[in-house]
Amino acid sequence: MVKAQMISKRAVVNGLTLHYVTVGSGPAVLCLHGWPQNHREFVPIFEAFSGRYRFIAPDLRGYADSDKPHADYMPATIAKDLLELADVEKVDRFHILSHDLGGPPSVALAYMAGRRALSLATIETPFFGLDYEAYVDPRVPYWHLSMHANMDIALFLIEGREEQYLRHFFRDFAYNPNAISEEELQRYVMQMKQPGNLRASLNHYAFIDEKAAQLAEFARTKLPIPTMGWGGRRSFGTHCFDSARALSERAEGGVIEECGHWVFEEKADFICDQLGQFWDKSARM
Secondary structure, eight states: OOOOOOEEEEEEETTEEEEEEEEESSSEEEEEOOTTOOGGGGHHHHHHHTTTOEEEEEOOTTSTTSOOOSSOOOHHHHHHHHHHHHHHTTOOSEEEEEEGGGHHHHHHHHHHHGGGEEEEEEESOOOOSOOOTTOOOTTTTOHHHHHHHSHHHHHHHHTTOHHHHHHHHHHHTOSSTTSSOHHHHHHHHHHHTSTTHHHHHHTTTTTHHHHHHHHHHHTTSOBSSOEEEEEETTTTTTHHHHHHHHHBSSEEEEEETTOOSOHHHHSHHHHHHHHHHHHHHHHHO
């Protein structure tokens, strides 16, 4: 792998300013990160593919150096942010890559983009609002989803303790507790201490019932594009692939052994190999 050159940019989209980076050249990939990270979680992907793909990776609304509005964090709204960002970058067609809570808006984006979407890859994503045999709402096994959605309590408990909480969060949801380097941990701690970041980022957990209803409406029809879902054995397990199959007739993926939630850091070689094959096949379809 080579060190990827990230170019920082800002753009006004959908009524707010997003900070984002562009990396590499080739077919475009829109990247949607999860909590409590930002565009940097995709660095292992950038380094593996910057010679073959062009990545557009924003800090989503509510995070890091993007605007932090007090309302409207629904999946379709965030998807519209990404569609307008693609327009700014003059990108017509694109692959979609997401992790964690970047997943729900990535699903909305795949539906809303129509023919512009080439594929959807969701890694360690909680899928809300689906209805298939053996489906379990992610709030059942994951205590923090409901706690974070209760924003007043979450703010009260986390504020001033950001480093202790994130250190626990990155270790507790990993198979390899040292997968996130100390340098990266401190970057995310600094981000979470920025004015408004904790409050705004927790909005991605708020109103899960309403978000689930919106996603259920999208899921009334199958996605026409190739869809991939991978989960770590120590984390979401089969949930991601099962949900991908419920959304698309052209689904693939599975469970990553000896892996937790932080797939890009814990199993970079494995997920890069899978993404490379998936994107190559999707381009030929």
